[in-house]
Amino acid sequence: MGAQEAKYHGVPVLAVPIAFDQHRNAARMVRQKVAISLSWNTVTADQIVDALYILVNDTSYSERVRRTSAVLQDQKESPADRAVWWVEYVIRHGGAPHLQYPGQRLHFLQYICADVLLFLAVCTYLVYRLAKCILLYFVNLCFGKVKPQKTKIN
Incomplete structure (x- = not known):
């Protein structure tokens, strides 16, 4: 599960970053106190068990991530309704040429x-x-x- 999905669904994260932007995302979630991060190079089974124990039993992690989840889910309409509206908008306006990128017609x-x-x-x-x-x-x-x-x- 990705960082955004975990926040959206209100799940505390045990992060073990390996490459690319995972280190930055894990550090950000640790700063927000919605995750615990372990180093890939030195992780042991005991560290994983201890970190999971903390995530499950320390209510501060779940409370913070629940608040973040509430903020992310607080929308005036569902994403499906928004997608339907945009599809209908494009149909109503004949393909919505005013929304198309003008660079696509350049040489x-x-x-x-x-x-x-x-x-x-x-x-x-x-x-x-x-x-x-x-x-x-x-x-x-x-x-x-x-x-x-x-x-x-x-």
Whole structure:
């Protein structure tokens, strides 16, 4: 069960984060005091039993998650009713073209802003070349590879 589902249904969580956003979600739920988090690398059976015992017997966890659940479930209409209303809305307005993303009608090069990307690439290249030339000039000047011009006198 995910973090959002657990909060929605009012269930305290025993989190054992493994990867991706699980660590952040587990830390957030621990801060909210609706979960206990155990480290995947060091978890033991005794730790799991102890954590479950705390979650089941400490009413503060279940009370906090119940309050969170009440907030999440307090809606003026059910999600199914909302989905039905939006489907009917789209039917009433002939596909609701005013809600469609205008970018879907753009050419691919316009969509990815190819002109802007090309301009930035050219500017980056020019700055790179200019910096390289200036750096090489000063390196050669400092280490004596640039020889002064000799003038011939008759």
